[in-house]
Amino acid sequence: MSAFDHIAARLPDAFRLLWRETVSSTNDELRVLAEQGMAEGLVLVAEEQTAGRGRRGAEWFSPKGESLAFSVLLRPSEPIVFWPQLSLAAGLAVAEALEKSVPLAEIKWPNDVLIGGNKICGILVEAGRDFVIVGIGINVNTEKFPYGLAATSLCIEHGGEVAREEVLLEVVNRLARHSKKIGARFGEVIAGVRERCYLTGQLVSLLSAEKRREGVVKGIGPVGELLVEIDGVTEGIVQADEVRVLK
């Protein structure tokens, strides 16, 4: 019995919840199940991760019972070339879900969701041969963060506790819909991302293909690439190790 049981019946078709008290990382545990052939739609949610991971191997801070740490198994029917679009689809799903409690959640290309410039959610998308795992960490009811972390939570922004299971349900409902839009209908996702693009207009330092460069972000291109003007030329960046806003 968990706090999440009562939302099971309200999940979209084919989506099922698997709750665990403690796991190493929800992404890692779900990968094992995916490799055993588990069907699309399994949502693994854990109270505690002992080895929660962020991008590029960073540790993920998610205090037990206060935050949401979960991973969703998808088996896209679209060609693999479109799978990276799931990062923005997931970001949009989270931003829209958070906007049930706050006026605006911004998407920091490609994987973060911010409120007022502080990070509230991190997304780690990892692919296998025939599946994708979308790992999502959301600061829901955390009130204090380690010193120096530019982070916030729904509780801080909303001004009171928020039910984690309702946030999970909102995200999964939207992810189920947006994940089906990669490829042919990706323009619908891009429109939502553009409305919430934190980086547009900002001067950034970009680390990509082992090169660090500076430029001004012009927006998001039609396939989800970050448009950055560097030395007077606008480039479409499809992958970056780091995008840092220069104040």
Ligand code: BTN
């Ligand atoms: C990042 O901001 O670098 C991504 C953070 C992703 C954290 C989530 S929490 C659930 C899932 N399991 C993990 O180990 N990581 C993701």
